[in-house]
Amino acid sequence: MTDQTMTLEIKNIPIKPAIPANAPIGVFDSGVGGISVLQHIHALLPHEHLLYVADSRYAPYGGKTPEEIQSRCFELTDFLIAKGAKAIVVACNTATAAAIDRMRAKYSLPIIGMEPAVKPAAAASKNGVIGVLATVGTLKSAQFAGLLESYGRNVKVVTQGCIGLVECIERGELSNEATLNLLQQYCKPLLDEGADTIVLGCTHYPFVAPLIRQVVGEDVALIDTGAAVAKQLQNRLSVLDLLAPPDQAGEVRFWSNSPSKNAKPVIEALWGGSAEVLAL
Numbered sequence: 001m002t003d004q005t006m007t008l009e010i011k012n013i014p015i016k017p018a019i020p021a022n023a024p025i026g027v028f029d030s031g032v033g034g035i036s037v038l039q040h041i042h043a044l045l046p047h048e049h050l051l052y053v054a055d056s057r058y059a060p061y062g063g064k065t066p067e068e069i070q071s072r073c074f075e076l077t078d079f080l081i082a083k084g085a086k087a088i089v090v091a092c093n094t095a096t097a098a099a100i101d102r103m104r105a106k107y108s109l110p111i112i113g114m115e116p117a118v119k120p121a122a123a124a125s126k127n128g129v130i131g132v133l134a135t136v137g138t139l140k141s142a143q144f145a146g147l148l149e150s151y152g153r154n155v156k157v158v159t160q161g162c163i164g165l166v167e168c169i170e171r172g173e174l175s176n177e178a179t180l181n182l183l184q185q186y187c188k189p190l191l192d193e194g195a196d197t198i199v200l201g202c203t204h205y206p207f208v209a210p211l212i213r214q215v216v217g218e219d220v221a222l223i224d225t226g227a228a229v230a231k232q233l234q235n236r237l238s239v240l241d242l243l244a245p246p247d248q249a250g251e252v253r254f255w256s257n258s259p260s261k262n263a264k265p266v267i268e269a270l271w272g273g274s275a276e277v278l279a280l
């Protein structure tokens with residue numbers, strides 16, 4: 001009998017023991033992109049143990065059907081729960097759009113998702129034109145349509161699906177010619193329309209923010225949601241009395257199912273330090 005399944009029988013009513021506050025937080029993405037969110041979580045919540053899963057064998061999610069993405073999300077969530085996770089962060093805009101409602105219906109633990117920062121971008125834009133770089137899956141989703149409906153009414157929103165960009169970042173190609181060419185191609189329509197604010201609507205993209213900056217220049221604001229997600233996670237854990245004890249030193253562990261031999265070096269380069277990377 002494991003801690004997860006152990007129950008106390010009182011008058012035949014099973015009582016599940018509460019997950020302890022020192023349990024880890026599970027974080028996953030279609031690949032290595034969610035490490036950009038993990039960095040914000042680790043910086044804000046240094047006492048939390050973090051378990052990160054890169055589903056790189058199945059990346060990119062952007063061209064997959066919602067059903068395929070939901071099935072990946074269930075498998076990864078089951079894995080993280082089996083590892084003792086007290087909460088799950090879906091560090092992927094595409095997976096959130098396709099699966100967060102189903103996940104919340106299926107699981108009882110807190111599930112934090114993310115969406116492109118249309119609302120803060122609309123508030124920050126001076127000229128009323130914002131650009132959104134995201135995966136095709138995110139841009140086609142009902143969730144994104146709802147975001148535009150709620151927060152995009154008073155601004156012009158120029159969207160651009162970035163096919164192939166996630167793959168470059170999965171290979172760790174953050175500053176080569178091919179990645180630069182893609183970014184020039186994808187940022188051009190946004191710049192042509194006069195966007196003064198660009199939303200990085202995929203968690204992989206902050207890793208090429210320096211290259212995006214090179215393409216768009218200094219006057220365009222780039223908006224990423226990683227810090228807001230970390231804050232939301234902190235609030236949720238605090239309300240549930242699930243924040244890790246302050247004397248705990250947070251440990252971070254990675255799993256990857258990437259077929260590439262470069263998985264560990266790429267993860268370490270993005271994380272910015274040595275990392276334990278286990279096979280999923």
Ligand code: DGL
Nearest residue numbers: 030060061062093094203
């Ligand atoms: N990091 C994922 C996101 O935020 C990338 C999705 C993909 O694999 O296409 O959307």
